[in-house]
Amino acid sequence: MSNPKDYTQEEDVEIYNRVNRLKVKAGGEEDGGPGKFDQSVIDNANTVITKMASLYPKEIENVLKALDKEWDQLKATDDEAEKKRLVERLSNTANQIKDLAGTFSYTLMEYFGDSLCTYILETSLDKEEQFIIVQAHVDVMGVAFREGLKDDDGGAVAEELKATVQKAIEKYN
Amino acid sequence: MNTVQSTGTTTTYSLSKFTILLVEDYEFMQNLITGMLRAFGVGQIIVAEGGIEAQGMLNVMANSKSSDVKLVDIVITDWMMPEGSGDKLTKWIRNHKKDPVKFMPVLTISSYASKEMIVASRDSGANEALVKPLSGEKLAKRILSMIDHPRPFVKSPDFFGPDRRRRQLVWSHDERRQMDPEMVKVNNEQP
Secondary structure, eight states, X not given: OOOOOOOOSTTSSEEEEOOXXXXXXXXXXXXXXXXXXXXXXXHHHHHHHHHHHTTHHHHHHHHHHHHHHHHHHHHHOOOHHHHHHHHHHHHHHHHHHHHHHHHTTOHHXXXXXXXXXXXHHHHTTOSHHXXXXXXXXXXXXXXXXXXXXXXSXXXXXXXXXXXXXXXXXXHHO | OOOOEEETTEEEOOOTTOEEEEEOSOHHHHHHHHHHHHHTTOSEEEEESSHHHHHXXXXXXXXXXXXXXXXXXXXXXXXXXXXXXXXXXXXXXXXXXXXXXXXXXXXXXXXXOSXXXXXXXHXXXXXXXXXXXXXXXXXXXXXXXXXXXXXXEEEETTEEEEOSOOSOOOOOSXXXXXXXXXXXXXXEOOO
16 A cells, blocks of 8 residues: 555645536536437447448458568568657557457457567567567467457467467567 | 437537547557548547557647647557657646646557556556457447546646545555645636
């Protein structure tokens, strides 16, 4: 537990009570009770998600292709500035994979996207051993996509893929 | 749904007069979230591809003398973006010199389902945090919370943003804050 903060000086702390403009703009009265949305509005939003979910396989395929391309470029370059740019691109693409997979509950792909994104941010990929760990992520994401694996909490194949990445991290990190 | 209806004591809200700024770098997610916001009947949706672009937009809106240019009502921002993160954007908004920007409601969206992310979002000054996967119900709940339960803003030496305490808990340990409640300056905005 951190030490208590000393808020003993006058006006160290101020409270601002604001006019509730959102409520009035939404059609409520400022001092009225809680409102709601029409259920049809929420259903329509869920329909949008369902429609976009049908585009997931093609989109994730495109993002994985982009990841492969950036990874190949990174392995091939000796230019430090280019390397820095590609590491940032790779981190961003891993984040997109995490975002995309997480949105549609592809939790295994989300797990690997998150793991890769976090790893790149923490290490900046300045050692050769670290490339082996990135390669392990790229490989298992390719398998997860080709095998159509969705959940990370079931199935021997999913567990094996997670173990592959974990072993690489433990061995080479 | 563009009409406001009152049934008994419960008002069915309309967002047709709302302008929402969506800050999201990934085009696929932009399309998904703008589609959801359109389904909610949001009147105007503005998209920025990162925190830095959003800052520029908000500055232009805040400094415009034209009555045609209005500030956005809610900012919805992705948490992790290469061109200015949601964390930095929210802190920038809370440090803005103009009140309409400074007090702007902010909803962060992230696929980080961790307590750390929720705490970081809250500590940056965001009003609400939404963790993926997305659903109409989750988005409705967060927007309703901003409309129906706006928390007072707190300014302390190390924080400015909506009160981080959502519930009144019985605290059985020593009181950590040492300030006399009567020394807290309360500012009530006049309508």
